[in-house]
Amino acid sequence: MTDLFSKFDPLIQQREELLSTGVTDPFSLVMEEVKSPTVAICNGKETILLGTYNYMGMTFDEDVIAAGKDALEKYGSGTTGSRVLNGTYQGHKECEEALREFYDMDHAMVFSTGYQANLGIISAIAGKGDYVIIDIDSHASIYDGCAMGNAETVPFRHNDVEALEKRLKRLPADAGKLVVLEGVYSMLGDLAPLKEMVRVSKEAGAMVLVDEAHSMGFIGENGRGVCEEQGVIDDCDFIIGTFSKSVGTVGGFCVSNHPKFDVMRRVCRPYVFTASLPPSVVATAATSIRKLMHGSNKRAHLWENSKTLHGGLKALGFELGTETPQSAIIAVIMPDLAKGAMVWEALLEEGLYVNLAIPPATPAGMTLLRCSLCAEHTSEQVQDILGRFERAGKAVGII
Amino acid sequence: MTDRNEMFEKMKGLIEPFNKKGAELSDETTFAGDLEWDSLTVMDFVAEVEDEFDIIITMNMQAEIEKVGQLVDAVMKLAE
C-alpha cells in the first residue's frame, strides 16, 4: 500500500526540526481565558493580544453581546439548515440590511465565512473561457476560488500596476475578465494601488472584485475600505469581506450593485451547500456593523496605535514590512524561521502574543511576526508592547 | 514562425539567471526536480517569459508544464 501521507513528509520534517530546537510549538497555543479584546490568559500568564485582527475591539462590546444573548434565547443555538432552505431567519435578513446600509449598496449576501464568500463568488462568476486575474500574494481563499472554478487564472506580480495592465491587454478583448484585488494585503500590511489598478481593469473591460477583509470599519471615510479611501468604490463590482476581523464574530459577505446579483444565491455552491450562521452570530454581526458606522473616535485611536507601534519598532532597529504604517497590520521581518520562532517564544514569555507567519503562507519565503493592533489597546499597552519587543529582540540578538 | 532550436536556445537564456544550481539544460530537464525551483521562482520566471514573448501562460497551463521541452512547445504555440 502506498501511504498517501508520504507527500507530507517534508512538512512534518520542517516542524520536527523547528521543535527540536526546544522552542514552544507556535501553532498549538491555547487561550485559557479571554479577558477583553486585548488581554487573555495563555499558559497561566496574562498576555497582551497583538495578533488577533480584532481591529475595532467589538468582541466584548456590551450591545453586541446583548444582541447575541437575546437572539440565542429567542431563536435557539443554530439554524440546522442552508440559507436557501430552512436557514434564513429574520436575523440573516437584518444582517444583510445592515451591510447594504454600511456600504450603501443595493445587494448584500451573507456567507458562513469570508473564505466561503471568496470561494463561492469567484468560482461562480468566472466560468469556462473566462479569465480571473489575481495578484500573486492573494489570500488562499482567492486561489481556492480560482481552483474551484473553470476559468483560466492569470497571476501578476504583487501590486504591480504595469504587470496587471500588460496581462489584461494580452487577453482576448471579448473574453469575460474578473480582476481580484485586496485592499490591504495581510502578510505585510501594505495597501494596493487600487486607484490605478481599478482604472486599468475597467479600461480593459474587466469586472473588479476587491477583498476588503483587513480594512472594514477603519479605512475610508465610512470605513468601507481602501477602495473608498482611494475614491474607486463606485467602480468596484463586488466587495468581499468578513465578520472575523473588525466585526468581531464569524461570517463572510459580498456586497454589490450588480442588478442581477441575487442569482448568486442559487449558483454559489459554498452558499447553498452548507448551514447558515447561527442566529446569535448574525445578531452580533448586525449590531457590530451598525456600531462601526459611528466609530470615528475608535478609528482615530487605532491609527494612533499603529503609528506609535510602527515608529517605535523601527526606532528599535526592527525590519518592518512597510516603510510607513499603512494599515493596522505591522509585520516584523525575521532573519529566518529559527530566529523567528525564538523571538515569538521570547515575546510569549514576556506576555505578548503576535502571529508567527512562515512559508509557504508568506511572500518571498519570509518569516514574519505579524502584529495587528486593536482600537482597544491603550497607549500604555502600546508602550508596554514596545518594551517587550526590545527585550525579546535583544535576548535573541536580532537587534 | 521561429524554429524550435532557436526557441530552445532563447529559453535557455531566460532560464540561466534562475539556474542557481547550474543544472544541465535539455528538453527533459524538470523545473521542480532538476532546477529545484520553488513556486516563487516559477512565478518570477513565468512573468519573465510572458513579457519576452508578449504572451500569457495561465496557471492552468503552468500546471501541465513540468519540463523545459514542454515549455518550449507551449511558448511556440502561444507566440504563433
Ligand SMILES: Cc1ncc(COP(=O)(O)O)c(C=O)c1O
Ligand atoms: C484577505 C482575506 N480574505 C478572506 C479571509 C477569510 O475570512 P474568514 O476568516 O471569514 O474565512 C481572510 C482571513 O482569513 C483574509 O485575510
